[in-house]
Amino acid sequence: MPQAQPEPGRERVLRPLHTGRPALRRRVWDACFVGASGLSAFVVMVPLALVVWHLLAKGLPELNLDFFLHLPKPVGETGGGMANAIVGTLILVGIATLIAVPVGVGAGVWLAEFGRGRLAAAVRYTADVMSGIPSIVVGVAVYGLVVVPMGRFSALAGGVALALLMLPTIIRSTEEVVRLVPRSYREAALALGAPRWRTTQDVVIPAASAGIVTSCLLALARASGETAPLLFTALGNRFWSLRVDQPMASMPVFIYDYARAPYDDWNRQAWTGALVLMLLVTLLSALVRLTTRRAPRP
Amino acid sequence: MKPEIRIRTHDFDLFYGAHHALKSVSLEVPANSVTAIIGPSGCGKSTLLRSFNRMNDLIPGVRVRGRVELSGLDVYAPGTDVVELRRHVGMVFQRANPFPKSIFENVAYGLRLLGVNRRAELEARVETSLRRAALWEEVRDRLGRSALALSGGQQQRLCIARALAVEPEVVLMDEPASALDPTATARVEELVLELKSRYTIVVVTHNMQQAARISDTTAFMMVGELVEVGETRSLFTRPRQKLTEDYITGRFG
Ligand SMILES: Nc1ncnc2c1ncn2[C@@H]1O[C@H](COP(=O)(O)OP(=O)(O)O)[C@@H](O)[C@H]1O
Ligand SMILES: [Mg+2]
Numbered sequence: 325m326p327q328a329q330p331e332p333g334r335e336r337v338l339r340p341l342h343t344g345r346p347a348l349r350r351r352v353w354d355a356c357f358v359g360a361s362g363l364s365a366f367v368v369m370v371p372l373a374l375v376v377w378h379l380l381a382k383g384l385p386e387l388n389l390d391f392f393l394h395l396p397k398p399v400g401e402t403g404g405g406m407a408n409a410i411v412g413t414l415i416l417v418g419i420a421t422l423i424a425v426p427v428g429v430g431a432g433v434w435l436a437e438f439g440r441g442r443l444a445a446a447v448r449y450t451a452d453v454m455s456g457i458p459s460i461v462v463g464v465a466v467y468g469l470v471v472v473p474m475g476r477f478s479a480l481a482g483g484v485a486l487a488l489l490m491l492p493t494i495i496r497s498t499e500e501v502v503r504l505v506p507r508s509y510r511e512a513a514l515a516l517g518a519p520r521w522r523t524t525q526d527v528v529i530p531a532a533s534a535g536i537v538t539s540c541l542l543a544l545a546r547a548s549g550e551t552a553p554l555l556f557t558a559l560g561n562r563f564w565s566l567r568v569d570q571p572m573a574s575m576p577v578f579i580y581d582y583a584r585a586p587y588d589d590w591n592r593q594a595w596t597g598a599l600v601l602m603l604l605v606t607l608l609s610a611l612v613r614l615t616t617r618r619a620p621r622p
Numbered sequence: 623m624k625p626e627i628r629i630r631t632h633d634f635d636l637f638y639g640a641h642h643a644l645k646s647v648s649l650e651v652p653a654n655s656v657t658a659i660i661g662p663s664g665c666g667k668s669t670l671l672r673s674f675n676r677m678n679d680l681i682p683g684v685r686v687r688g689r690v691e692l693s694g695l696d697v698y699a700p701g702t703d704v705v706e707l708r709r710h711v712g713m714v715f716q717r718a719n720p721f722p723k724s725i726f727e728n729v730a731y732g733l734r735l736l737g738v739n740r741r742a743e744l745e746a747r748v749e750t751s752l753r754r755a756a757l758w759e760e761v762r763d764r765l766g767r768s769a770l771a772l773s774g775g776q777q778q779r780l781c782i783a784r785a786l787a788v789e790p791e792v793v794l795m796d797e798p799a800s801a802l803d804p805t806a807t808a809r810v811e812e813l814v815l816e817l818k819s820r821y822t823i824v825v826v827t828h829n830m831q832q833a834a835r836i837s838d839t840t841a842f843m844m845v846g847e848l849v850e851v852g853e854t855r856s857l858f859t860r861p862r863q864k865l866t867e868d869y870i871t872g873r874f875g
Contacts, residue, residue, distance in 0.1 A: 506719075508715060508717060508719035509719060509721060509722075511677065511680075511713075511715065511719070512715070512719045512720075512721065512781070512784075513721075513731070514677070514680065514708065515675060515677060515708055515712070515713035515715075515785075516708065516709070516712070516731060516732040516735060516784065516785070516788065517705050517706070517707075517708040517709035517732065517735055517736075517788065518705070518731075518735050519705050522735065526731070527721055530722070530723075531721075531722055
């Protein structure tokens with residue numbers, strides 16, 4: 325093949341190098357830009373630090389083992405805890421996870437591996453729309469769809485509401501991480517005579533598992549702090565109850581009720597509840613970081 | 623005596639959408655020998671190779687015309703079971719692509735697909751495959767470790783072992799050594815020569831010396847056409863086509 329020769333007489337002419345004013349102006353702009361973006365980064369940190377400081381200052385004094393082990397005391401008595409709300413939140417989030425993870429991961433994998441055409445577009449669109457629905461609207465919808473037919477508030481309804489909030493996140497991020505699995509893995513399996521579904525099951529999903537777990541945990545962490553959808557579904561419960569067809573206590577609703585109550589010690593317990601909830605969510609996020617670090621994505 | 627023909631293509635065309643990538647290719651691949659496909663980059667070598675086990679089916683917009691036969695059976699016939707076909711035609715890719723699983727599981731995977739799950743049988747067949755791929759001695763005491771911890775050359779031999787485990791009749795190799803250093807390349811070349819008594823091997827390479835070293839038959843392609851095919855030594859010493867001569871003497875490409 326003939327070598328591309330530069331045409332004679334058309335060497336690039338360098339413009340004279342500018343010095344002085346333009347260089348100074350550039351440097352000033354540079355400094356302004358770095359300064360401004362640094363400031364924004366700092367501004368992001370401030371609210372977080374304030375929240376944490378506030379929660380610790382107000383919530384720590386009441387934080388003790390009793391808080392985790394005892395039920396709320398009747399009005400007038402001091403002490404007591406939110407054991408039922410902690411367990412309730414775990415159950416509600418558990419129900420939501422049982423519903424949202426299989427459906428969400430399944431849909432995400434399907435979108436990434438098999439989804440073509442209108443149906444796939446419709447599923448993606450639905451997930452996007454769902455992620456934009458305010459959580460209180462989800463609560464009201466589940467009220468109409470589950471609570472009214474059942475005739476009462478229940479943990480089940482609460483779990484369904486939280487699941488609906490988790491679904492879109494799980495679907496879209498699962499789709500993304502499954503797409504990241506290199507094509508060469510799929511080709512290797514297919515060339516060995518693996519059918520499509522076995523390729524997906526044996527090779528693609530394991531390779532994407534760390535990312536899938538991360539997306540589920542993120543959705544879970546978000547859902548565990550939701551209050552609005554639970555007000556119309558799981559309601560709340562001042563007593564010990566593990567029945568999924570009955571109203572169930574949860575930490576966010578506990579905080580909501582106690583913060584609004586006209587009693588000082590309830591208000592203090594609301595702070596402590598908020599602190600515990602934040603610790604729980606932080607724990608979940610730490611778990612996310614850990615899983616992503618342990619098993620790096622392919 | 624005429625050698626048995628393992629793969630035969632007859633007037634085979636392949637289109638990627640509007641792009642005519644293979645033009646009326648007619649090629650015969652003799653059984654139990656090494657056939658090399660050479661030609662400049664983009665001439666359709668990989669496309670032709672991937673037509674033998676229908677890996678091109680995975681690409682949207684691919685159309686084919688003409689015939690490909692494996693041991694006399696029509697590969698593109700409407701009723702062909704592609705999964706079954708691929709069990710008879712193993713493939714090794716340009717970049718080693720072991721699964722992110724243990725060394726053992728990489729080789730065992732094809733067997734598991736066939737429903738082999740007895741530990742003793744799996745172990746025996748994994749060992750046989752690793753020995754055939756000349757990798758056994760290097761990995762025998764760390765079969766449970768991740769395949770991704772192996773060197774590039776070892777990974778490629780592992781991929782060969784993985785393909786051999788299901789006892790294919792044909793092994794297709796797409797530039798199997800192009801990402802390897804010279805020592806690892808030499809090992810893969812040796813391996814190809816050892817394997818040909820048992821398997822029919824088709825190897826794509828852009829390295830003419832390599833083709834000359836390891837193959838019995840060489841096919842030369844250019845822009846989607848099969849220009850010349852013949853016994854390797856005579857193709858390199860007495861090419862019949864002017865294009866072939868230009869290519870092997872390094873006048874282009
Ligand atoms: N997936 C694809 N989609 C469209 N065109 C392709 C695809 N794969 C290869 N081609 C085209 O087909 C021709 C042959 O490609 P390929 O078989 O990969 O060549 P080689 O292996 O000889 O380098 C090239 O022009 C290439 O651009
Ligand atoms: Mg190629």
